[in-house]
Every structure is written in C-alpha cells, then in structure tokens.
Amino acid sequence: MVFIPLTRLCRDRCGYCTFATAPARVSSPYMSLDEVMALAEAGRRVGVSEALFTLGERPELRYDEAARWLAQRGYRSTVDYVANAAQMVLEGTGLLPHVNAGALYDFELRQVRAASASQGMMIETLADVPAHRLAPDKTPERRLATLEAAGRERIPFTTGLLVGIGENRRDRLESLEAIAASHRRFGHVQEVIIQNFLPKPRTAMASEAPCDDEEFRWTIAVARLVLPPEIHLQAPPNLSDNPEELLRYGIDDFGGISPLTLDHVNPERAWPALDRLAELVDEAGLILEPRLSVYPEWSTDEFLDPGVKSAVMASADSMGLLRQDLWTSGGEASPPPVDTRRARTSRIGEILGRFDVGRGFSRDELTELFRARGADVEVIATLADEVRRELVGDDVTYVVNRNINYTNVCTFRCRFCAFSKGPLSLNLRGEPYLLTLDELADRVREARDRGATEVCLQGGIHPSFDGDYYVEVVRAVKSAVPDMHVHAFSALEIFEGARRSEQDLETYLRRLRDEGLKTLPGTAAEILRDDVRAHLCPDKISAAQWLEVHRAAHRVGLRSNITIMFGALEDPSAWAEHLVVTRDLQRETGGFTEFVPLPFVHMATPLFLKGLARRGPSFREAILMHAVARLHYAGLINNIQVSWVKMGVEGSRRLLRAGANDVGGTLMDENISRAAGAVHGQEMDVDSLVDLVNPLGRPLVQRSTLYGVVETPVSAGES
Numbered sequence: 107m108v109f110i111p112l113t114r115l116c117r118d119r120c121g122y123c124t125f126a127t128a129p130a131r132v133s134s135p136y137m138s139l140d141e142v143m144a145l146a147e148a149g150r151r152v153g154v155s156e157a158l159f160t161l162g163e164r165p166e167l168r169y170d171e172a173a174r175w176l177a178q179r180g181y182r183s184t185v186d187y188v189a190n191a192a193q194m195v196l197e198g199t200g201l202l203p204h205v206n207a208g209a210l211y212d213f214e215l216r217q218v219r220a221a222s223a224s225q226g227m228m229i230e231t232l233a234d235v236p237a238h239r240l241a242p243d244k245t246p247e248r249r250l251a252t253l254e255a256a257g258r259e260r261i262p263f264t265t266g267l268l269v270g271i272g273e274n275r276r277d278r279l280e281s282l283e284a285i286a287a288s289h290r291r292f293g294h295v296q297e298v299i300i301q302n303f304l305p306k307p308r309t310a311m312a313s314e315a316p317c318d319d320e321e322f323r324w325t326i327a328v329a330r331l332v333l334p335p336e337i338h339l340q341a342p343p344n345l346s347d348n349p350e351e352l353l354r355y356g357i358d359d360f361g362g363i364s365p366l367t368l369d370h371v372n373p374e375r376a377w378p379a380l381d382r383l384a385e386l387v388d389e390a391g392l393i394l395e396p397r398l399s400v401y402p403e404w405s406t407d408e409f410l411d412p413g414v415k416s417a418v419m420a421s422a423d424s425m426g427l428l429r430q431d432l433w434t435s436g437g438e439a440s441p442p443p444v445d446t447r448r449a450r451t452s453r454i455g456e457i458l459g460r461f462d463v464g465r466g467f468s469r470d471e472l473t474e475l476f477r478a479r480g481a482d483v484e485v486i487a488t489l490a491d492e493v494r495r496e497l498v499g500d501d502v503t504y505v506v507n508r509n510i511n512y513t514n515v516c517t518f519r520c521r522f523c524a525f526s527k528g529p530l531s532l533n534l535r536g537e538p539y540l541l542t543l544d545e546l547a548d549r550v551r552e553a554r555d556r557g558a559t560e561v562c563l564q565g566g567i568h569p570s571f572d573g574d575y576y577v578e579v580v581r582a583v584k585s586a587v588p589d590m591h592v593h594a595f596s597a598l599e600i601f602e603g604a605r606r607s608e609q610d611l612e613t614y615l616r617r618l619r620d621e622g623l624k625t626l627p628g629t630a631a632e633i634l635r636d637d638v639r640a641h642l643c644p645d646k647i648s649a650a651q652w653l654e655v656h657r658a659a660h661r662v663g664l665r666s667n668i669t670i671m672f673g674a675l676e677d678p679s680a681w682a683e684h685l686v687v688t689r690d691l692q693r694e695t696g697g698f699t700e701f702v703p704l705p706f707v708h709m710a711t712p713l714f715l716k717g718l719a720r721r722g723p724s725f726r727e728a729i730l731m732h733a734v735a736r737l738h739y740a741g742l743i744n745n746i747q748v749s750w751v752k753m754g755v756e757g758s759r760r761l762l763r764a765g766a767n768d769v770g771g772t773l774m775d776e777n778i779s780r781a782a783g784a785v786h787g788q789e790m791d792v793d794s795l796v797d798l799v800n801p802l803g804r805p806l807v808q809r810s811t812l813y814g815v816v817e818t819p820v821s822a823g824e825s
Contacts, residue, residue, distance in 0.1 A: 107149070107154050107155070107156035107157070107158045107204075107362035107363070107364050107399070108145055108146060108148070108149030108154050108156070108157055108158065108201070108364055108366050108367055109158050109160065109362075109364050109367040109368070109369065109370055110137070110142055110145055110146065110157055110158060110159050110160070110191075110195075110367075111125070111137070111160055111161065111370045112136060112137050112142070112159055112160070112161040112184075112187070112188055112191060113135060113136045113137070113161045113162050113165055113172070113184065114126060114127045114132055114161075114162060114370075115127065115128075115129060115132070115135055115136075115162045115165030115168075115169055115171075115172050116161075116162025116163050116164075116165055116168075117162070117163060117164045117165055117167045117168035117169075117242070117243070118162070118163055118208075118240065118241035118242065118243050118244060119240035119241060120237055120238060120240075120241050120244065121236060121237035121238075121239075121240075121271070121309060121310035121311045122237055122268075122271060122303060122305070122306065122309055122310070122311045122314075123306075123309065123371075124306045124307075124308065124309055124371075124373070125160070125162070125370055125371045126162050129169050129171040129172070134175070135165065135169065135171050135172040135175045136172070136175055136176075136184075136187065137191075139190075139191060139194060142191045142194070142195065143194060143195065143198055143199070145366075145367070146195045146198070146199045146201050147198070147199055148366055149199075149201060149364075149366055149367075150199045150200065150201055152365050152366055153365075154201065154364065154365065154366065155201060155202060155396070155398055155399070155421050155428050156201060156202050156203075156204055156223075156362060156398065156399040157192070157195045157199075157201040157202065157203045157204070158204050158206070158362055158364075158399075159188055159191070159192060159203055159204065159205045159206060159207070159222075160206045160370060160371065161184065161188060161206070161207060161208075162184075162208075163184075163207070163208035163209065163243045164183070164184055164185075164208070164243065165184060166183060166184055172184070183214075184207070185207055185210060185214045185217065185218065186217070188205055188207050188218065189205075189217045189218045189220070189221050190221075192205055192218065192221035192222050193220070193221035196221055196222075196413070196414065196417055200417055200420065200421065202222075202223040202224075202398055202399045202400065202414070202417060202418060202421065203221060203222040203223060203399070204222060204223060204224045204225070204226060204264070204362075204399035204400075205218050205221075205222045205224075205225050205226070206225070206226045206227065207225070207227075208227055208243055208252075209227060209243040209244075209248040209249060209251070209252045210225075210227075210252055210255070211252075211255065212255045212258065212259060215252070215255055215256055215259045215261055216259050219259055219260075219261050219411055219414075220411045220413070220414070221411075221414070222414065223262065223398065223399045223400040223410065223414050223417070223418055224261070224262040224263065224264060224296065224399045224400045224404070225256060225261050225262070225263055225264070226263065226264035226265065227249065227252050227253070227256075227263075227264075227265060228265060228266045228267070228268060228299065228301070229249050229250075229253065229265050229266065229267060229281050229284070229285060230244065230249070230266075230267060230268040230271070231267060231268065231271060231272075231273040231277055231278070231281055232246040232249070232250070232277065232280055232281045232284060233246075233272070233273040233274075233277035233280075233281075234246075235271055235272035235273055236272060237271045237272055237310070237311060250284060250288070253265060253284075253285070253288050253295075254288055254291075254292075256292075256294055257288055257289075257291060257292025257293075257294040257295075258292065260292075260294065260408055260409050261294055261409065262294065262296045262400045262401065262404035262409050262410075263294050263295050263296060264295075264296060264297040264298075264299065265285055265295060265297075265298060265299070266297075266298050266299030266300060266301060266340070267281055267282070267298075267299070267300055267301065267325065267329075268301050268303055269300060269301065269302050269303060269317045269321060269322050269325050270302060270303035270314075270315075270316065270317030270318065270321065270322070271303050271311070275321075275324070275325075275328075278325050278328070279328065279332065282298075282328065282329050282332040282333060283332060285298060285333065285337075286332055286333050286334060286337075289333075289334055289337060290334065294404075294409070295333075295337050296337065296338060296400065296401045296403065296404045297337065297338040297339070297340055297359065297401065298329060298333055298337055298338070298339055298340070299340045299341070299342070299361065300322070300325050300326045300329055300339065300340070300341050300357075301341070301342055301345065302316070302317035302322045302341075302345055302346070303316060303317040304316050304317070304345060304372070304375070306374070323351075323352070323355045326339065326341060326352060326355040326356050326357060327355045327356055329356065330355070330356030330357075331356075336403060338358055338359050338401060339356055339357045339358055339359065340357060340358075340359040340360065340361045341357045341360070341361075342360070342361050342369075342372075343360040343361070343363070343377075343378050343383060344363075344369055344372065344375040344376060344377050344378060345372060345375055349378065349383070349386070350383075350386035350387065350389070350390055353387070353390050353392065354390075359397075360383065360394075362399075363377045363378070363380060363383075364377060365380075380394075391451075391452075393451070393479050393480050395427055395428075395479060396427065396428040396430065397426075397427045397428055398418060398421055398422060398426070398427065398428055400418060401426070402422075402425060402426025402427065403426075405418050405419075405422065405426045412717070413717070415717065416716075416717020416718070417717075419675070419717065419718070419719060419720045420717075420720065420721055422720055423720070423723075423724050423726075423727065424476075424672075424673065424676070424677050424678055424720070424723065424724075424727055425477060425677065425678065426677075429720070429721065429724055430442075430724065430726075431724055431725050431726075433724070433725045433757070434707075434708065434709075434721050434722050435673065435705035435706060435707050435708070435722040435723060435728070435752045435753065436705075436707035436708075436709065436722075436751070436752050436754075437709070440756055441725045441754075441756055441757045441760055442725055444483050444484055444487075444725075444726060444729065445479075445480055445481075446480065446481045446483075446484045450480070450481045450482050450485055451478075451482055453474055454474065454475065454478050454482040454485065454486070455485075457471045457474055457475060458485065458486065458489060458737075461489070461737055463493065463496075463497070463740045463741040464740065464741035464742065466686075466689055466738050466739075466742075467685075467734075467737070467738050468686075469679070469682045469683060469686055470682075472678075472681070472682035472685055472686065472734060472738060473678045473679045473681075473682045475730065475734045475737075476678035476681050476682065476727070476730050476731075476734060477678050478730060479726070483726055483729055483730060486730065486733045486734060486737075487729055487730075487733045487763070487764035487765065489733075489737065490732070490733035490734070490736040490737055490764055490765030491733075491763055491764060491765050493736055493737060493740050493765065494736055494746070494765045494766070494767050497740060497741070497744045498744050498745065498767045500804040500805065501767065501804065501805050501806075501807040502762060502767060502768070502769060502799045502802070502804050502805065502806050502807065503745075503767060503768045503769070503806075503807050503808070503809040503813065504768065504769045504770065504771065504772065504795055504806065504807075504808060504809065505559065505560055505770070505771045505772070505808070505809055505810065505811055506556075506557050506558045506559055506560070506771070506772050506792070506808060506820050507553070507558050507559070507560035507561060507562055507593070507771035507772060507773065507774070507811075508549065508550075508552075508553035508556075508558050508560075508561050508562070508772075508773065508774040509561075509562050509564075509771075509773050509774065510541075510546060510549050510550070510553075510561055510562070510563050511564055511565050512540065512541040512546055512563065512564075512565040512579065513538075513539060513540040513541065513565040513566050513568045514538055514539055514565070514566055515538045515539070515540060515566050515568045515569070516565075516566025516567050516568070517566075517567050517568070517569050518566070518567050518598070518643070518645055518646055519643075519644075519645060520632075520642065520643040520646060521641070521642055521643065521644075521711075521712050521713040521716075521718065522632070522642055522643070522671070522674055522706065522711050522712070522713045522719070523711065523712070540568060540570075543578060543579070543582040544582075546563075546579065546582055546583070547582050547583070547585065547586035548586075549561075550582075550583050550586045550587050550590055551586050551587060553587075553590070553774060554587045554590060556774070556820075557820035558590070558772075558774070559590070559591055559810055559811070559816060560590070560591040560592075560593050560771065560810075560811045561583060561590055561591070561592060561593065561594075562593045562594065562627060562771065562773075563579060563583070563592065563593070563594035563595065564594065564595065564596055564599070564627065564629060565599075567598065567599065567602050571602070571603075571606065572606050572607070573603045573604065573605075573606040573607025573608070573609065573614065574607070575603070576594075576595055576599060576600075576603045576618060577603075577617055577618060577621055579594070580592055580594065580618055580621040580622050580623050581621050581622070583622065584621065584622035591624050591625070591810065591811045592622050592623050592624050592625075593624065593625045593626070593627060593811050594623055594625075594626070594627070595618070595623070595626060595627070596626075596627060596629040596630035597626070597628075597629075597630045597631070597647060597651070597652045597655035597656060598630040598646055598647050599630075600614065600615065600618075600626065600655050600659070601647050601651060601655055603618075611654065611655060611658035612658045612661060612662055615658055615659055615662045615664060616662050619662055619663065619664055623664065624664065624665075624811065624812075625664060625665045625666055625667075625699070625811055625812070626655075626656065626659050626664060626665075626666035626667075627666070627667060627669070628656070628666055628667040628668045628669035628698075628702060629669055630646065630647065630652060631652055631668065631669045631670060631671070631684070631688075632646075632670075632671045633670065633671065633672065633676050633680050633681075633683075633684055634649040634652060634653070634670075634683065634684045634687055634688065635649060635676070635680045635683045635684065636648055636649050638675070638676045638680050641675055641718070642671075642674060642675070642713070649687070653687060653688075653691055656691065656695075656697065656698075657691060657694070657695060659697065660695035660696070660697025661695070664697070665697050665698070665699050665812060666697060666698060666699070667698055667699050667700045667701070667702055667747075668688045668692075668698050668700070668701045668702065668743070669701075669702045669703070669704050670684050670685075670701075670702075670703055670704065670731070671704045671705075671706055672703060672704070672705060672706060672723055672727070672731055673705050673706040673720060673722040673723030673724075673727060673728075674706040674708075674713060674719045674720065674722070675713070675718065675719050675720060681731065685734075685735060685738050685739075688701075689738060689739060689742060689743075692739070692742045692743055693742060696742075698743050699743070699745060699811075699812060699813060700743065700745035700746070700747050700768065700813075701735050701739055701743050701745070701746050701747065702747040702749065702770070703728070703731045703732055703735065703746075703747075703748075703749070704749055704752060705722050705723050705728050705731075705749070705752045705753065706719070706720075706722040706723065707722060707752055708720070708721045708722045725757070725760075728753065728757070728761065729760065729761065729764050732746055732748065732761045732764050732765050732766050733764045733765045735765070736764075736765030736766070737765070744767075745767060745768050745813060746765055746766045746767060746768065747766065747768040747769070747770050748761045748762060748766045748768065748769050748770065749770060750769055750770065750790050750798070751773070755794075755797075755798050758798060759798060759799075759801060759802060762799070762802055762804070763802070768809075769790075769795060769798065769799075772789060772790050772791060772792070772795070773789055773790065774789050792808075792820050807819075808820060
C-alpha cells in the first residue's frame with residue numbers, strides 16, 4: 107500500500123500521538139490533490155494496490171487555517187475533501203482507497219463509501235482513560251456510534267484496540283464484545299487490529315511503559331476467541347520485534363506494508379522487508395499472500411459501490427486476493443515464474459497423497475487444489491506432468507483445421523462475448539455478417555487445399571435460422587469436401603436447432619449425424635453452474651441442458667469435448683463443480699475426447715468494460731486448471747488441450763509441462779478470441795508449432811479430431 111497522510115492536523119489531542127501536529131509545523135493544512143495523485147501514481151508504478159488515507163479528525167473545527175483552506179477550495183469539511191481525493195485516486199490510478207477518517211456520521215460514511223473499498227476507525231478502548239481526555243472524538247459513544255453507522259451503511263470496516271494506554275483486561279474484553287455484537291447485527295467488520303502501545307518522545311505519555319508483551323499476546327488470543335471466526339485479526343508487523351511469534355496467538359494478517367512510504371503514525375518503526383517476512387511465515391508452515399484493502403468475503407455487491415466493485419474485480423484473483431502478475435490471457439505480457447519458495451501445505455499433500463488414476467476428486471478437494479499457492483502449484487503441476495507421461499506419453503499432438511464462424515449475428519446476449527453482434531450493430535470490429543452456403547463451401551475447399559482434416563463450425567444464433575439451417579451447413583461441407591471431418595455446433599446451437607425443428611435432441615442429432623456431422627465442440631459450457639451462468643449468459647441454456655445435449659450426442663454415436671471458460675467472475679468452487687459434473691457424465695457415456703480450458707480474454711468484452719469481470723485468470727490459475735484437470739480426469743479423459751490463442755507461445759510451453767499434451771488446431775481463421783482482444787494471432791502453422799514444441803524436447807505429432815493417426819500429415823512449410 108501507499109500511505110497518504112492527507113492532513114496531520116486534528117482537533118483531538120491524544121496522549122500518545124505524534125502524527126497530529128500544529129498548523130505552524132506544516133507547510134499546508136492539507137496535501138493538495140496534485141500531491142495526493144503524485145504519491146498514488148508513484149505507488150501504482152511500484153505495484154501497490156491500496157491507497158491508505160490517514161488523517162486527523164475534523165481539524166477545521168479547531169484550526170481556522172484548516173477551515174479557510176477547505177472553504178477556499180469549495181469543500182464543506184475534511185470528510186468532503188478526503189472523499190473527493192479518494193475518488194480521484196480510484197479513477198486515476200486504480201488503487202483502492204482505504205479511508206481512516208475517524209468518527210463519522212451516517213451521511214459522511216455514505217459519501218466516503220462511494221469512493222473507497224473499505225473504511226476504518228480504531229475503537230482503541232471503551233474505557234475512560236487519561237490518554238483520551240482531550241479527544242472529543244474518542245468517547246466510547248462516538249466510536250460505537252460510528253461502528254454501528256458503518257454497519258447500517260454496509261461498509262467493509264476495520265477497527266481495533268490499542269493495548270497498554272491505561273485500560274485493563276476487562277476493558278479489552280468489553281471492547282471486543284462490543285465489536286463482536288455490532289458485527290453480529292450487521293456483518294460488516296472485516297478486520298480487527300490489535301496494536302501494542304509504544305511510547306513516543308514529545309508526547310504526554312512519553313514516560314509511560316510500553317505495552318507488556320504478555321498482555322499484548324493475551325489480547326490477541328482472547329480476540330480470536332471472542333470475535334466471530336470470519337473477522338480477520340491483524341497485528342502490525344513493524345511494531346513487534348518478532349512478528350512471526352504472533353501467528354501462534356491467532357492473527358491471520360499483517361496489515362499494510364509500503365515499499366514507498368513510511369508508517370506516518372509510527373515513523374520510528376520501519377516496515378519489515380517483505381522477503382524476510384515471507385521467510386518467517388514460511389518457516390511457520392504458512393504462506394504470506396498480498397490481499398486487497400477489502401477482504402474477499404466483503405467484495406460483494408452488498409458491501410461495495412458499483413464503481414468501486416469494478417476496480418476491486420480488476421485487481422483481484424479468483425479468490426478475491428491481489429492479482430500478482432501482469433500476464434493476462436490473450437495479452438502480450440510474458441507469463442511470470444511460479445514462486446516455489448514458500449511452504450507446501452499439509453492439506454494439499456493429503457489430497458495428492460490420495461490420488462489414483464480413475465479416482466477423481468471431490469468438490470471440496472478440487473476447490474482446495476485450485477486454491478493452491480506457492481510451492482504447492484509446482485507440486486501439483488509436476489505430478490500432473492508425470493501422469494500425462496504415464497497415460498499418453500511425450501507426444502504433443504495437434505490437428506490441422508480451420509475455424510469457420512458463419513455468422514456473428516446472435517439473438518442471445520452473453521455478457522462475455524465480444525464477437526457476436528445484434529442485427530443492426532456496427533463497431534470497430536466490422537459489420538454483422540452471414541456467410542452464404544457457397545461461401546462456406548469455398549472456405550472448406552480452401553482448408554482442404556492447405557491440408558486441413560477438420561473444419562470447426564460455429565456461429566451466433568441468427569434470428570433467421572430455422573432447424574434446417576444446421577443440417578444444410580453440414581450438407582454443404584460434405585458436398586464440397588466429402589472426407590472433411592465436421593466438428594460443429596455448440597450445445598446452444600444444437601438445442602436451438604432441435605427446438606426450432608420441434609424435435610427432441612436425439613432425433614435432431616441423428617439428422618445431423620446422418621448428413622455427416624462427426625463431433626461436437628464443448629463450447630457454450632462456460633461455467634456449468636447456474637448461479638454463475640446467471641451473470642455470464644442469463645438467456646443461454648442451463649448447465650443441465652448443456653449436459654443433456656452432450657449426453658444425447660453420445661447416445662447417438664457422436665463424440666464431443668469439454669470446455670470451460672474460466673477467470674471471468676467465478677471462484678474455484680465453480681470450477682470444481684464444472685469438473686465434477688462433466689467427469690460424472692464421462693463415466694456414464696464415455697463420449698468426451700478431451701478437456702479444453704479456455705481462459706477468459708477480458709480486454710474488449712462487454713462484461714469487463716462494464717466493470718463486472720476480472721482480467722481473466724492469473725497465470726497461476728491457468729496452470730492449476732490444466733494440471734488439476736489432468737489429475738481429476740485421469741483414466742477417463744486423457745487428453746488435455748492448451749489454447750495457444752489465449753495462452754501464447756511461452757504460456758503454452760509452460761502448460762505442456764503441467765499435464766497438457768495437445769495444442770489444439772492450426773485454426774487458420776480464429777475470430778472469437780481476437781474479437782475479445784487477444785493478440786496471439788489467427789493461425790499457428792506447422793512451422794510455428796514446431797518452434798513452440800522444440801524447446802520441450804518432445805515430438806510434435808499431427809492427429810485427427812478423434813486422436814487417431816493421420817496417414818499423410820502436413821509437413822513443416824506446407825501449411
């Protein structure tokens with residue numbers, strides 16, 4: 107985080123504080139907006155995610171200089187100014203403001219909520235202590251009123267105790283119980299800080315003893331017992347000589363650490379080095395992970411203003427923690443190395459210890475594996491690659507194919523789709539189109555001339571289509587090139603074709619099969635959980651309908667594959683559900699040939715542009731999707747495909763070392779990922795695939811759609 111001390115003036119005079127000062131000791135009562143933005147931008151450049159606004163409480167009520175400064179610039183109060191500054195930082199840098207503005211009223215909390223991801227105010231103590239005698243905003247009534255108001259306003263809130271300022275154990279218990287009671291009413295307290303008092307020179311309490319270590323640790327332990335378990339517990343690491351010892355007493359958070367600014371409240375205590383802190387946490391058998399200012403449990407529509415929610419999603423990974431890499435699916439950035447320094451957790455070891463080919467994992471086990479971090483990711487990937495070698499050998503397979511998207515007009519409104527257009531829409535990616543059957547046949551013949559053994563046919567659901575259209579498409583392909591493998595039609599297209607023909611699924615699929623359809627792509631699966639689909643594609647077929655289309659296809663002798671579009675807005679439990687239900691169907695029918703993870707490409711998608719999606723999966727999540735799938739499907743589905751369009755060359759290589767064995771098709775005309783903003787091209791010819799695979803020291807082998815041998819494969823230089 108970056109520490110922004112918006113004003114050091116304060117109407118309160120606490121006996122221990124060196125942060126607050128007098129107007130004569132500062133060049134200006136407040137930081138200017140230019141100074142705020144310069145500091146925030148410097149923080150953004152070094153990779154911080156949080157702008158921590160810390161400031162004195164209501165200085166305009168004590169100092170004429172502060173009141174005049176605000177009035178001259180059109181601000182009614184300090185709270186008015188901090189809300190504006192936070193809004194500028196949020197919009198200008200993407201940093202998430204956390205605002206510590208003290209004891210506020212409902213309307214003030216509401217104003218700041220619109221510009222911040224979280225807010226905070228330390229209770230410190232509800233006891234009547236000398237340290238607060240000159241601090242009108244530190245009365246128990248004011249502090250509790252603010253805590254309650256924050257709950258009513260649905261604000262992710264941080265509060266806490268300051269230990270050793272004249273209170274006793276009973277006082278601390280009463281303060282903790284008051285926090286717990288407020289949280290039980292409103293569910294808004296995301297974090298409680300237990301901070302130890304350290305005396306500072308030139309304060310009223312300079313001669314007081316520092317907080318006793320035993321009292322400090324007792325308070326942490328008791329807080330963990332008194333507070334509801336969902337409330338996180340923090341102790342600042344720079345205020346303890348051995349912060350790792352505090353882990354044994356119940357904390358799960360070290361708070362903000364800045365690579366750029368000092369701790370303005372405790373300037374004499376330097377932040378610990380992050381690498382060293384990570385080592386100490388690692389030695390305790392835990393993993394140090396950066397988070398956002400708002401914890402995952404509170405990163406919801408209920409607790410975040412819509413404008414803030416979009417910024418949170420842009421910074422978050424699938425678990426709601428800080429996204430740590432610049433790599434994005436379809437983007438230009440190189441994939442990052444996986445951090446293998448950190449501890450392997452016993453839970454992951456236990457799950458992997460139970461692995462056996464053909465066993466699969468439970469939903470809970472899959473969710474745990476997808477949440478893996480640090481060295482656990484490498485352990486999972488290594489095992490997946492060993493299983494890949496055991497099941498399918500070292501061959502890296504591919505198919506020479508051509509994508510043909512016969513229309514980009516669609517009556518459905520999938521919120522992630524940047525390819526489809528309404529009948530009258532125009533945008534920078536071109537006009538709506540519908541290929542004629544002759545044009546389609548020409549593209550099939552061109553594909554054959556370049557060595558393709560497969561055409562992959564998909565398109566939008568055009569309003570003019572009837573149930574015969576898809577039959578005519580297959581007929582046109584087979585008439586043009588009789589031996590071309592027809593891999594065509596998403597589950598949505600099949601469902602709509604059957605509906606418009608007034609036929610059941612199996613009858614309609616037999617018609618298509620008899621015309622020459624051979625296999626179905628697994629597209630339109632997205633995430634096979636309906637609560638997620640309600641956000642991604644609310645008018646599309648349900649998860650059960652997708653499964654039923656593929657079940658029916660397998661019954662009539664058509665094979666298909668499984669896809670998953672991951673990284674948009676769902677969490678690992680949704681991925682687990684997807685893998686469980688598809689594996690269950692494979693056990694029933696045996697009709698799936700491969701699993702194809704499709705990382706969400708975010709750049710030009712409506713969902714992301716409206717602030718409703720993340721920036722796709724992190725690279726760690728992409729590794730885990732391929733590796734965990736290899737283990738879960740092992741023995742039932744033995745082909746795991748990499749999408750070079752979405753992962754890029756280096757990303758694809760990395761995944762081929764993490765359990766994948768196939769790089770999909772040469773494609774020739776990839777449009778859908780490109781429309782969403784992917785930059786990895788529309789075609790990967792055989793020469794390029796050779797270059798991709800050669801560094802792995804594994805053979806590149808052309809296959810058929812059904813993973814059979816191709817008698818006359820395309821040679822390098824021919825495609």
